[in-house]
Amino acid sequence: MAALVEGGPDVYWIDHVVVAVEDLDAAAIRWREGFGLDSAPGGVHPAWGTGNRIVPLGPTYVELIAVLDPTKAATTDLGRAVGEVSSAGDAPLVWCVGTDDLEGTALRLGLDIGGGSRRRPDGVELRWRSTGLEAALAAPWRPFFISWDVEPDSHPGRGFVHHTVDAPGIAWLEVACEPAALVAWLGGEAMPVRFVDGRPGLRGFGLSTARGTIEIRSP
Template sequence: MPCTIDHLVIAAEDLDAGAEAVSATLGVPLAPGGQHPAMGTHNRLLSLGEGEYLEVIAIDPQAIPPGRPRWFALDSFEGAPRPVAWVLRCDDLDAALAAAPEGIGAPMELSRGDLAWRLTVPEIGVTPFDGLFPALIEWEEGDHPAEQLPPSGCTLERLELFHPAAEALEAALAPLVEDARLLVRYGALPQMRAVIATPHGPRLLGP
């Protein structure tokens, strides 16, 4: 039941500033995204090739607060835009949930335009392992965001996760994903970074 990498989440305090920073780093423009009324957030998107993309996400100051912790720990986010989460695409979300650690969260049914999906959202807004364990997503049949985005010439080259309990994190991931681009390493502080191949050479997002 392996899942596959679906998308990377880059948090920002302000969406326009975050999108501009990521675009400057990668040397390519981001595409429009949309709003998430259930979470009070909005985003911009970038294709990372077939079936994968990157989103820059921030709290939408015009949205009604959701009355619960927002996803990806956005309520407490501050500082420069950086990778804070990643999402695994699963053909059978319920089966994947059975193999995931406690605290992954219950699936929420969400939609935006002609897109509809189920995504695990923890009650506290943070996935296990200080947010380094991925959220799990199952898209309804039909379009996927990556299919609607213009080609960017960018692909995910490497995703690195650093955590004090690296071995436990790696063991928790093993039943769900096997991807040579995914590296789990010891780090005194939980953090993640992504190496993106671009038309201008590899670029680093994160510390």
């Protein structure tokens, strides 16, 4: 595993990984039966034509995302990316890092900040701000950045589900790109990244469990 050099001005951590799937219900069954990882309903994204389910992992989580409205999805970068990537099976799409200095990150990279929200099935509203999603979709070796405006216990990674394995978080990522480019994008911050060959992008990730590491890779 190759960790990026330390020393950047911001502090980042892995917030979540987005996995594109063709069908949310079918994917939930595969993850539960194949990995012992349960998921909870997330929400619908009318602006993108997509919807998601959440696999909570404590401080981090996996977001399963699928196209729900093909007509709308075809008009958006995210919707098109989800449809294209999931056509060959479940596959990592993009990754997201959390930060307490979203403004500094956006300023450093020349990005705009946008806000978002969704309401959970129990009525709790989740609010966040993010930057860099369009850049990440265009070059998915890049993560985008997020800052949550919620109580710590309301972070999606803290959701209550019935895993049959103990999965404390995302252990590592496999990324195909020029290492120096990712180091620059992250401002030199250390992240648990393995650099691999292949088409540039997020190629896989690992989840540590008591039974060993669950490895998820592109087909």
